[in-house]
Amino acid sequence: MNSQMPVCVPELTATILLVEDDRDIADMLSEMLVQNGYTVVSAQSGAEMDRVLRRQSFDLVVLDVMLPGEDGFSICRRLRAEARTPIIMLTAVATDVDRIVGLEFGADDYVTKPFNSRELLARIKSLLRRASYGSERPERPSAMSFDGWRIDPVSRTLVDRAGSQIFMTTAEFDLLVALCLNAGRVLTREQLLSLTHAGVAGPVERSVDVHISRIRQKIEPNPKDPSLIKTVRLGGYLFTPRVEAS
Incomplete structure (x- = not known):
């Protein structure tokens, strides 16, 4: 990790839960985040995290994969089943499989150890901004309808045909909004990353595929033969329904 602490005027005010059993890493991250205007609460295990969550809620979770007892993947799946709080996973294994497993369990982003402090801070800011915790919120598009569905970027809700x-996770929702705003246009993975990460370099391109797969499971009549989100060979993804203001 980069030992130089990045310090800047905070753009966002948020409370972050750090689940990390390595004291040195936890202390370094806590110091960096506090210096940048965030409130930080630390936990060293899933059990300790559960006790903390019974007392308060958080705007974002930074979660290590390798923890004593319950591992980070299992914890991520539990957290995602209960809330849409953004989750960034820290992994010491720099393989696509490890990263994709975390994304499949509902993580919004991941950072590989050893990591650059500035990169992690940028990713945290990006996720918080996308999750609408910014003090200055950019103008957002109005609600949209497609194929019987309704998506509202302001309330960040997706409603099916039955009401x-x-x-949806933060990443899934932002990807679907980007697709709706560009219906009928092929978007490359790089374009989708740019549209959903506020200009900050995002995860590897394959993470887009994982999130698209999860979105298909939720909105496609037949996820194995998708009709709403088409894969364009050597191109990217095409959102086929007609999208109208709702």
Whole structure:
């Protein structure tokens, strides 16, 4: 990790839960985040995290994969089943498989150890901005309808044909909004990363594929033969439905 602490005027005010059993890493991250205007609470295990969550809620979770007892993947899956709080996973294994497993379990982003402090800080700011915790919120598009579905970027809700709200992670929701705003246009993975990461370099391109797969499971009549989100060979993805203001 980069030992030089990045310090800047905070753009966002948020409370962050750091789940990390390595004291040195936890202390370094806590110091960096506090210096940048965030409130930080630390936990060293899933059990300790559960006790903390019973007392308060958080705007973002930084979660290590390798923890004593319950591992980070299992914890991520539990957290995602209960809330849409943004989750950044820290992994010491720099393989696509390890990263993709975390994304499949509902993580919004990941950072590989050893990491650059500035990169992690940028990713945290990006996720918080996308999750609408910024003090200055950019103008957002109005609600949209497609194929019987309704998506509202302001309330960040997706409602199906029966009127039921469908749970989505921050990354999934932002990808679907980007697709709706560009319906009928092929978007490359690089364009989708740019549109959903506020200009900050995002995860590897394959993470887009994982999130698209999860979105298909939620909105496609037949996820194995998708009709709403088409894969364009050597191109990217095409959102086929007609999208209208709702």
